Amino acid sequence: MSGFLSLDRMGIVFETRNGPYRALQDVDLRIAQGEFVTVIGHSGCGKSTVLNIVAGLLRATEGGVLLENREVNSPGPERAVVFQNHSLLPWLTVYDNVRLAVDKVFRKTKSKIERDEWTRHNLRLVQMNNAADKRPSEISGGMKQRVGIARALAMEPKVLLMDEPFGALDALTRAHLQDALMTIHADLGNTVIMITHDVDEAVLLSDRIVMMTNGPAATVGKVLSVSLARPRKRLSLADDTEYNRCRADVMKFLYRQTETDDPRAA
Amino acid sequence: MSIGEATSEQTPDSTRMRWRRSGGAALVVRGLHRAVYPLLGVAVLLALWWYGGHLIASDPATESFAGFGPGPTFASLADLIRSGQLWGIAYPSLHRIGLGLLWATVLGVPIGVSIGYFRVAQETTHIPFQFLRMISPLAWMPIAVLAFASWDGAIVFLIIVAAIWPIIFSTAHGVKRIDPLWFRVARNLGAGGGQMLRRIILPAIGQDVFAGIRLAVGVAWIVLVPAEYLGVTSGLGYAINDARDTLAYNDLAAIVVVIGVLGYALDRICLFLIQHFSWRVEL
Numbered sequence: 205m206s207g208f209l210s211l212d213r214m215g216i217v218f219e220t221r222n223g224p225y226r227a228l229q230d231v232d233l234r235i236a237q238g239e240f241v242t243v244i245g246h247s248g249c250g251k252s253t254v255l256n257i258v259a260g261l262l263r264a265t266e267g268g269v270l271l272e273n274r275e276v277n278s279p280g281p282e283r284a285v286v287f288q289n290h291s292l293l294p295w296l297t298v299y300d301n302v303r304l305a306v307d308k309v310f311r312k313t314k315s316k317i318e319r320d321e322w323t324r325h326n327l328r329l330v331q332m333n334n335a336a337d338k339r340p341s342e343i344s345g346g347m348k349q350r351v352g353i354a355r356a357l358a359m360e361p362k363v364l365l366m367d368e369p370f371g372a373l374d375a376l377t378r379a380h381l382q383d384a385l386m387t388i389h390a391d392l393g394n395t396v397i398m399i400t401h402d403v404d405e406a407v408l409l410s411d412r413i414v415m416m417t418n419g420p421a422a423t424v425g426k427v428l429s430v431s432l433a434r435p436r437k438r439l440s441l442a443d444d445t446e447y448n449r450c451r452a453d454v455m456k457f458l459y460r461q462t463e464t465d466d467p468r469a470a
Numbered sequence: 471m472s473i474g475e476a477t478s479e480q481t482p483d484s485t486r487m488r489w490r491r492s493g494g495a496a497l498v499v500r501g502l503h504r505a506v507y508p509l510l511g512v513a514v515l516l517a518l519w520w521y522g523g524h525l526i527a528s529d530p531a532t533e534s535f536a537g538f539g540p541g542p543t544f545a546s547l548a549d550l551i552r553s554g555q556l557w558g559i560a561y562p563s564l565h566r567i568g569l570g571l572l573w574a575t576v577l578g579v580p581i582g583v584s585i586g587y588f589r590v591a592q593e594t595t596h597i598p599f600q601f602l603r604m605i606s607p608l609a610w611m612p613i614a615v616l617a618f619a620s621w622d623g624a625i626v627f628l629i630i631v632a633a634i635w636p637i638i639f640s641t642a643h644g645v646k647r648i649d650p651l652w653f654r655v656a657r658n659l660g661a662g663g664g665q666m667l668r669r670i671i672l673p674a675i676g677q678d679v680f681a682g683i684r685l686a687v688g689v690a691w692i693v694l695v696p697a698e699y700l701g702v703t704s705g706l707g708y709a710i711n712d713a714r715d716t717l718a719y720n721d722l723a724a725i726v727v728v729i730g731v732l733g734y735a736l737d738r739i740c741l742f743l744i745q746h747f748s749w750r751v752e753l
Contacts, residue, residue: 259658261654261657261658279657279658279660280658280660281658281659281660283658284658285654285655285658287651287654287655290651291651291652291654291655293652293655293669293670293673293674294749294750295673295674295676295749296673304659304669305659308659308660308661308665309659309660339749341749359659
């Protein structure tokens, strides 16, 4: 596996009111180009912290991140983030929210007409071209997440970072967006790191699932390869042995984490 | 791509959309309905005024003040409008308040943004600003008169002193309410400080700035009239003093009405601007 994106013995310590708090320790991970990796773990285990370090929004205390052999030490559009929610600017229309990112990234390399076309292209990709002139307050949560994905895709990132993008959505909307994401990933071949706490989502979408131990000093507990053929159909997967084996594997890991976390078990 | 719109992804019903769907006739009825209580309020005020005027005019001891009644007042107001005098009286006041508000905004918004954005700025300025804010602008009058060569300059200074605080505090409040996520979105795009200010902070706080200006207009308009009692020979405050000295009580009352109407109009302009620059759903 080539080191397109590598996290090398990454650790982070936060200064808090009660002294230093070690959130992450020795997080080690190699991700290949085009790979879809999900990071799963209990809440508060530092999943989002990992993502924020890769995004450059936080700096690791030890170790670091290499993208195509270059060190990551500041935020940048080649590592586009899809945030959990409320990340659209409410005073801009759907179109302008995406256009803002397009203008920022392609001001020098694309003409005005090309940037307009590229914005509309990405809105079509997530089926939001008909709502281009609506404000975020006029569309549903699922639609907002579509626009957030379109904004990130429009930056043509080397890595797409998704921070529990469907966490706040109802099951049906979530299923639709997962399908949309799989189609986009199949078409564009993006490298994706996605944070989730949903086992089914992780197995359905991932090439590999990274399971994190509980904090403090959380780290990679186990990495599971999901060898299910693509395209994946959620209905036929329900009876698939490999799917159920992966699902059980992740469940067992998470359940064991809860047990070791329980003071009575210690 | 073959992913249709999920049924659960329906656009939430906003009030505005429901309004658009209702018919024109219903709209007129609702419009009239909404006008009933405001008109009632105005009618009560006029009735009280008329009764007060009637009492003053019917008592021989106060008869000479009968000009304060609504009849003589509106007659005088009509005269002032017809002769074009009114504009000559109101314009200097509007000019002064406009200039004062402009300066208060130019100075107050950057200060407010700094206070809202930098914790150090907030902690440093908190006590001095709360102290200065509580001093009546009119208390600065002697100093203003000494410091400024012209009376006009002194009055504009007093308006600035009155108007700047609400603008500073409302702006700072707006900056503090900005969702930190938007800063992370901008940083993820690789935005620097200047772009952060132009693309995130300023659009986010537009309505707070104008809410501050609206409060400032209220205070400044109150300060303006007494400030014009001194020195200057133009403006609404001067006109009131002049009318008192010439015992033209009907003119005096007409100017008072003008002050109220203009103040109300300025407030409506600010309200319009707040709504225009508002992106929050509740407005």
